[in-house]
Amino acid sequence: MLTFDPHGPVLLAGGYGVVGRELTALLRRHHGQWPLVLTGRHPERAGATEPGVTVLRWDLDSAVVPDVAVRAVVTVANDNTDTAMRACLAAAIPYVDVTRWTARLQRALAVVAAQPGGACVMLSSGWMGGLVPRLAGHLGGLVGGAVDVDVAVRYDTADRSGADSVDFMDRLGLDFEAGATGAERTVTPLTDVRRVAIGADLVKVARIDTPEQFTLPLTLGLRQAVTRLGFSDGSATAGLLALRRLGFFRIATGERLRGLRRALLHRPGSGGEARLRVDVAGREGAVAATVRDPAGQAHLTAVGALLSLRDALNPDASAGVAFPELAATPDLLADLRMLGVDVDAEFATHNTERAA
Numbered sequence: 001m002l003t004f005d006p007h008g009p010v011l012l013a014g015g016y017g018v019v020g021r022e023l024t025a026l027l028r029r030h031h032g033q034w035p036l037v038l039t040g041r042h043p044e045r046a047g048a049t050e051p052g053v054t055v056l057r058w059d060l061d062s063a064v065v066p067d068v069a070v071r072a073v074v075t076v077a078n079d080n081t082d083t084a085m086r087a088c089l090a091a092a093i094p095y096v097d098v099t100r101w102t103a104r105l106q107r108a109l110a111v112v113a114a115q116p117g118g119a120c121v122m123l124s125s126g127w128m129g130g131l132v133p134r135l136a137g138h139l140g141g142l143v144g145g146a147v148d149v150d151v152a153v154r155y156d157t158a159d160r161s162g163a164d165s166v167d168f169m170d171r172l173g174l175d176f177e178a179g180a181t182g183a184e185r186t187v188t189p190l191t192d193v194r195r196v197a198i199g200a201d202l203v204k205v206a207r208i209d210t211p212e213q214f215t216l217p218l219t220l221g222l223r224q225a226v227t228r229l230g231f232s233d234g235s236a237t238a239g240l241l242a243l244r245r246l247g248f249f250r251i252a253t254g255e256r257l258r259g260l261r262r263a264l265l266h267r268p269g270s271g272g273e274a275r276l277r278v279d280v281a282g283r284e285g286a287v288a289a290t291v292r293d294p295a296g297q298a299h300l301t302a303v304g305a306l307l308s309l310r311d312a313l314n315p316d317a318s319a320g321v322a323f324p325e326l327a328a329t330p331d332l333l334a335d336l337r338m339l340g341v342d343v344d345a346e347f348a349t350h351n352t353e354r355a356a
């Protein structure tokens, strides 16, 4: 059974995976006073660990929960049966999740409603461990309150990702709802194609289902939040769009063709650069921010998770559900730069333009 110890370690479920290793490194560098417990099904895969880091076996799909007293839990592996989340709710342990696609996030809201806990439940599964909604919330505050948010992601085909991340993407045959309450629209993945300048590149991007398109209209009262994704290699984007037009993702559903879909969607490389753009139209102006992380998308996701963990462990954090876009992070851009993430924000107000 998990128990709460305010001086205990932070447990990273899935902590020796691709994102987990990045988060471990960030936590050791910036919060070395927090011991860590990394868990997974095959602890031997963690390899050698440094002092202050221990490894335990914990299969999130089993009902057996390890006996360990922890300060907080971060899930960086799919919590398919909400085991980690329920254990945290039962023991009032701060909990951060970065893995849930929209339907899973909605399920998490139902779980918390049915089993309210005494600690913060930080639902940080928006793009890049909640970094995108956090940035949208921050930038919205600088332009008089966000009205519309538009996100364009350039996914580097050379970048690293682990097997556990495919489930998030393996939803291209399923329509999703986005938009403000009462004005939802049903969206088919890989439609609504645009070409967007992301840094120096003009990237062809198309809609995908990500949680911030659901949470941002609710939490910030937006008219709409739109997220599109394209690949650094334009032929990879063209290939996916062609498969969508042929109806592949609608036909190739279900468990039988899961392997084929996964082989198509999971072709990790050895490392790339994460780049994305967040456009916020606000009541008093607009801002376009380009985010660049040379260490890649797993690192950027770990940065998002780290910021959310800090929020969840803040003594002022309230019990119950929290979202990164509602966190007050006055020095967010400086914090990001300290963590190796470059943000270039260009503001346009009513009559003047300025760069920050």
Ligand SMILES: NC(=O)c1ccc[n+]([C@@H]2O[C@H](COP(=O)([O-])OP(=O)(O)OC[C@H]3O[C@@H](n4cnc5c(N)ncnc54)[C@H](OP(=O)(O)O)[C@@H]3O)[C@@H](O)[C@H]2O)c1
Binding pocket: 013, 014, 015, 016, 017, 018, 019, 020, 039, 040, 041, 042, 043, 045, 058, 059, 060, 061, 076, 077, 078, 098, 099, 100, 124, 125, 126, 127, 128, 129, 130, 161, 162, 163, 164, 165, 166, 167, 168, 297, 298, 301
């Ligand atoms: N929100 C975002 O923007 C964002 C971005 C990137 C990634 N993610 C999410 O982060 C997660 C990790 O991605 P990744 O690329 O790091 O994947 P990964 O390298 O496969 O890491 C997952 C880790 O979790 C462990 N694991 C898998 N299934 C488990 C289970 N049933 N119980 C316990 N441990 C389990 C694996 O080790 P064992 O095989 O030994 O168990 C592995 O170490 C994914 O869910 C992904 O969708 C989110």
